[in-house]
Amino acid sequence: MNYQDIEYFIEERKDVGVRRCLFKKYTPVRGLKNDEPWTGWELRDAILGNLLRLKEKKYGDFIGMPIVVLKLTKSDRCKEVTRNCIFKEVAFCPAPYGRIKKPCMMGPQADCLRCGCMLPFHMWALEDKCLMARELLMLLKRKIGKKVLQ
Numbered sequence: 513m514n515y516q517d518i519e520y521f522i523e524e525r526k527d528v529g530v531r532r533c534l535f536k537k538y539t540p541v542r543g544l545k546n547d548e549p550w551t552g553w554e555l556r557d558a559i560l561g562n563l564l565r566l567k568e569k570k571y572g573d574f575i576g577m578p579i580v581v582l583k584l585t586k587s588d589r590c591k592e593v594t595r596n597c598i599f600k601e602v603a604f605c606p607a608p609y610g611r612i613k614k615p616c617m618m619g620p621q622a623d624c625l626r627c628g629c630m631l632p633f634h635m636w637a638l639e640d641k642c643l644m645a646r647e648l649l650m651l652l653k654r655k656i657g658k659k660v661l662q
Contacts, residue, residue, distance in 0.1 A: 531574075532576035540623040542623065563582055594625050599629075599631050
């Protein structure tokens with residue numbers, strides 16, 4: 513519901529001591545009275561495209577998710593990640609009173625194929641050494657480029 517205010521949100525925080533902003537997308541959960549409807553893949557991809565553009569062209573590392581992670585959450589790649597979710601295989605999430613939530617922190621009614629949590633995508637990227645090596649090289653290039661400009 514607030515996707516149109518992403519840049520306003522960033523601008524409001526970038527000069528007041530906030531070091532990075534992270535964004536997550538809505539995950540549908542069956543049985544909850546959600547005020548947030550599912551956006552659909554087309555709008556979700558447009559929102560992610562906007563975040564990628566803002567990260568690459570204007571805000572850089574202030575948007576705290578790596579480019580590769582943002583790209584993994586787009587509709588053409590995300591289902592591979594969610595069907596083979598590393599997070600639900602290796603992590604555990606305690607619920608109130610100590611019970612363990614399954615399959616993840618979203619609970620058993622979460623629609624995993626439309627997952628909006630960034631953790632599975634971060635973990636997927638970390639598992640792929642080529643993706644992480646490329647992301648590291650891009651980060652170094654940006655850091656070196658900033659120093660040269662100074």
